[in-house]
Amino acid sequence: MTRTYVIDGAEVTGLDSFWRVIGEAVNGPGGYFGRNLDSFADCLSGGMGTPDDGDFAIEWRDHERSRTALGRDETVRQLQLRLRRSHPLSRDAIQEQLDRAKAGLGPTVFDWLVEIMEERAPGALRLL
Structure with missing residues (x-):
């Protein structure tokens, strides 16, 4: 069941x-x-x-x-948190996701x- x-x-x-x-x-x-x-x-x-x-x-x-x-608002907030906590080598990719989210793009x-x-x-x- x-x-x-x-x-x-x-x-x-x-x-x-x-x-x-x-x-x-x-x-x-x-x-x-x-x-x-x-x-x-x-x-x-x-x-x-x-x-x-x-x-x-x-x-x-x-x-x-x-x-x-x-x-969008929560996505931007979560990506900003992720960016602050991320390893330096990951920051460019996260920043790209954040920029897209701010532009209303992406998941x-x-x-x-x-x-x-x-x-x-x-x-x-x-x-x-």
């Missing part, structure tokens, strides 16, 4: 709140299911609250509200999350 985890898009106001919402959806109040893109991808691969057989769905309700909250934080879910848990994501 497929286990369904529900993300309430109205509660997603930025990437930090997304980590809380997905953590609680999968593992209950205060639950963990990643706090950055890499750990989120790892969690989707199993062993962090989802069934071992991979039979689960993520139902993202009111996802358009989340798409807005995780849109958003919402797109990053959806791509990770589709890659690590194919067919599990349901955008409602």
Whole structure:
């Protein structure tokens, strides 16, 4: 039987709140299911609250509200944070992504999350 985890898009106001919402959806109040893109991808691969057989769905309700909250402004903010913390050899590539985001180009934080879910848990994501 497929286990369904529900993300309430109205509660997603930025990437930090997304980590809380997905953590609680999968593992209950205060639950963990990643706090950055890499750990989120790892969690989707199993062993962090989802069934071992991979039979689960993520139902993202009111996802358009989340798409807005995780849109251009949040993408610029996240890339600025990434740039400040990055290794000097990575800065040019991140700066290029940041410049594109400021120009309204390229994927958003919402797109990053959806791509990770589709890659690590194919067919599990349901955008409602």
